[in-house]
Amino acid sequence: xxxxxxxxxxxxxxxxxxxxxxxxxxxxxxxxxxxxxxxxxxxxxxxxxxxxxxxxxxxxxxxxxxxxxxxxxxxxxxxxxxxxxxxxxxxxxxxxxxxxxxxxxxxxxxxxxxxxxxxxxxxxxxxxxxxxxxxxxxxxxxxxxxxxxxxxxxxxxxxxxxxxxxxxxxxxxxxxxxxxxxxxxxxxxxxxxxxxxxxxxxxxxxxxxxxxxxxxxxxxxxxxxxxxxxxxxxxxxxxxxxxxxxxxxxxxxxxxxxxxxxxxxxxxxxxxxxxxxxxxxxxxxxxxxxxxxxxxxxxxxxxxxxxxxxxxxxxxxxxxxxxxxxxxxxxxxxxxxxxxxxxxxxxxxxxxxxxxxxxxxxxxxxxxxxxxxxxxxxxxxxxxxxxxxxxxxxxxxxxxxxxxxxxxxxxxxxxxxxxxxxxxxxxxxxxxxxxxxxxxxxxxxxxxxxxxxxxxxxxxxxxxxxxxxxxxxxxxxxxxxxxxxxxxxxxxxxxxxxxxxxxxxxxxxxxxxxxxxxxxxxxxxxxxxxxxxxxxxxxxxxxxxxxxxxxxxxxxxxxxxxxxxxxxxxxxxxxxxxxxxxxxxxxxxx
RNA sequence: GCGCCCAUAGCACAACUGGAUAGUGCAUCGCCCUUCUAAGGCGAGGGUUUCAGGUUCGAAUCCUGAUGGGCGUGCCA
Numbered sequence: 001x002x003x004x005x006x007x008x009x010x011x012x013x014x015x016x017x018x019x020x021x022x023x024x025x026x027x028x029x030x031x032x033x034x035x036x037x038x039x040x041x042x043x044x045x046x047x048x049x050x051x052x053x054x055x056x057x058x059x060x061x062x063x064x065x066x067x068x069x070x071x072x073x074x075x076x077x078x079x080x081x082x083x084x085x086x087x088x089x090x091x092x093x094x095x096x097x098x099x100x101x102x103x104x105x106x107x108x109x110x111x112x113x114x115x116x117x118x119x120x121x122x123x124x125x126x127x128x129x130x131x132x133x134x135x136x137x138x139x140x141x142x143x144x145x146x147x148x149x150x151x152x153x154x155x156x157x158x159x160x161x162x163x164x165x166x167x168x169x170x171x172x173x174x175x176x177x178x179x180x181x182x183x184x185x186x187x188x189x190x191x192x193x194x195x196x197x198x199x200x201x202x203x204x205x206x207x208x209x210x211x212x213x214x215x216x217x218x219x220x221x222x223x224x225x226x227x228x229x230x231x232x233x234x235x236x237x238x239x240x241x242x243x244x245x246x247x248x249x250x251x252x253x254x255x256x257x258x259x260x261x262x263x264x265x266x267x268x269x270x271x272x273x274x275x276x277x278x279x280x281x282x283x284x285x286x287x288x289x290x291x292x293x294x295x296x297x298x299x300x301x302x303x304x305x306x307x308x309x310x311x312x313x314x315x316x317x318x319x320x321x322x323x324x325x326x327x328x329x330x331x332x333x334x335x336x337x338x339x340x341x342x343x344x345x346x347x348x349x350x351x352x353x354x355x356x357x358x359x360x361x362x363x364x365x366x367x368x369x370x371x372x373x374x375x376x377x378x379x380x381x382x383x384x385x386x387x388x389x390x391x392x393x394x395x396x397x398x399x400x401x402x403x404x405x406x407x408x409x410x411x412x413x414x415x416x417x418x419x420x421x422x423x424x425x426x427x428x429x430x431x432x433x434x435x436x437x438x439x440x441x442x443x444x445x446x447x448x449x450x451x452x453x454x455x456x457x458x459x460x461x462x463x464x465x466x467x468x469x470x471x472x473x474x475x476x477x478x479x480x481x482x483x484x485x486x487x488x489x490x491x492x493x494x495x496x497x498x499x500x501x502x503x504x505x506x507x508x509x510x511x512x513x514x515x516x517x518x519x520x521x522x523x524x525x526x527x528x529x530x531x532x533x534x535x536x537x538x539x540x541x542x543x544x545x546x547x548x549x550x551x552x553x554x555x556x557x558x559x560x561x562x563x564x565x566x567x568x569x570x571x572x573x574x575x576x577x578x579x580x581x582x583x584x585x586x587x588x589x590x
Numbered sequence: 591g592c593g594c595c596c597a598u599a600g601c602a603c604a605a606c607u608g609g610a611u612a613g614u615g616c617a618u619c620g621c622c623c624u625u626c627u628a629a630g631g632c633g634a635g636g637g638u639u640u641c642a643g644g645u646u647c648g649a650a651u652c653c654u655g656a657u658g659g660g661c662g663u664g665c666c667a
Contacts, residue, residue, distance in 0.1 A: 036609080037606065038610090039611095049648095056647090173666075244666095325665090334593070338664090341665040342665060347665070348666075373660085373661065374660095375662085376593095376594055379594090400595080402595080402596085444602090444603070447596075449595090449660065468629070470629090471627085475626085480626095482626050483626080535614080542631095548627095549632080550631080550632095553626060554626050
């Protein structure tokens, strides 16, 4: 089914052809026919700026050209009249009867209403969250999770084949620091007394893991504090100390004293515990993934070496100071980047090159990475590597998400995983609820800085617009139940047939909003902007609440009652569809 | 220093990607519950879109510069 807007666009495209035939504009010109929804009802339902855009090509003033265009507009059953206004806008007024057609389409297509095929079945990999498994997710990760999940939903509705993936950084120094932190806490539980390293992970969740180790291994992993700290470089608290050298020495000690097998056991206990916690956390947040992609697996299967080799073959790798460098400056990066360090260890960047190469090898047409905006400096070098490997670097789209700045008691909250001082996503869910949190995160444009006032979210949760939208849905459900309770039997065909009797301002306003939905979905999907859905839903809910206050739905008159119930049934469907894109529930009662 | 992002009502944010009189929520001030849920509706006030230039029929949106803020600029992840 063609939307009214598409219909108008088609009419105008025909006009353009006629303008060419009449030599008013040159044959070679292919103007972009722009049809927009009007903001002001006095301007009709749709408007085009065509006359103003062609004014130069046609060599005549916009209003004169507009006259010619209007004369060429073919009669169409949905168009009531056409007017010229302002500097040269052409306004289309659509017949009310045509506007109500959308109700039937909604009730036929149900949850599929709003889907389109702009994606044309292209496969897209959306990678998001990907927080290091060194601790529980905090509220900063929540924004990426909510945003990524909604973008994935949008793309799916727009006709893309979507896979969602979490990249697990389960290798590298940070993970060793984690394992060592867990082991040291375990030693404390065994009665050893020492100063915990300043650079270790100090959160309470570390103790929890240590305790499970104690249950599983008893005292088997115990070593004396004297042994552990003997010869270790002093921590920053001491004179000439260094927290980095201190923790690195402790990692070496842990590996040596425990032996490969037991160290591995501690390491795995830490990673598995935290990762399963993250999975459960996200699941409860309504965010699911098709794949949890392990960095360790990437290393163990030699993919990183293969990627570096590929760059070597392309002659983009050179050796300097004992390290291997990637010549990213050949592709516009600020400086060349190290992929293999002097000590033989591969950098995080080397993993990233391999990971992105692997993504493309899996056959995806489009790669979407959702990163915290603090990683924006990474974009040029990753794209450079993709170009160097002669892959399609245009396939990569990096979406940056600004941090949510948390406020509590008017104070900005500092956030650090290492120190263990942060508000977790779980705490946020417990305090404000899943629906409010999901909605709050995506109602802002992703690259906008966002203030998250916890006190407000907790104490006055009714200020959150999510309840406004959910309330509209619940109200409709209530009316439908009431109607049944009063003994009225609803019949959809009768309702659809009766729609022509609806004509109030609120009713026309509602169907106008409903008709916008598919277009909003398509636009939001292509721009990766779920906040547009949030704003749309607020508008739709507002139209419903206005209608509710202005009209009685459950009336004696069978025709009118059927018509009105049919209309709000369609509203209920679209509210539900839109909320589900955002991962928010549509309650039947509140 | 250099690079990227941001700046819109008291506060938090939109603005269909260059369109008509810049909107929405909160807060403030009036009204509307004997009627399907007042977590609602109707109305009012609040703006030199940070500043200065430029591009054109037309700029919050594009270009240049200034100011203010965030981030980046590791052989960290």
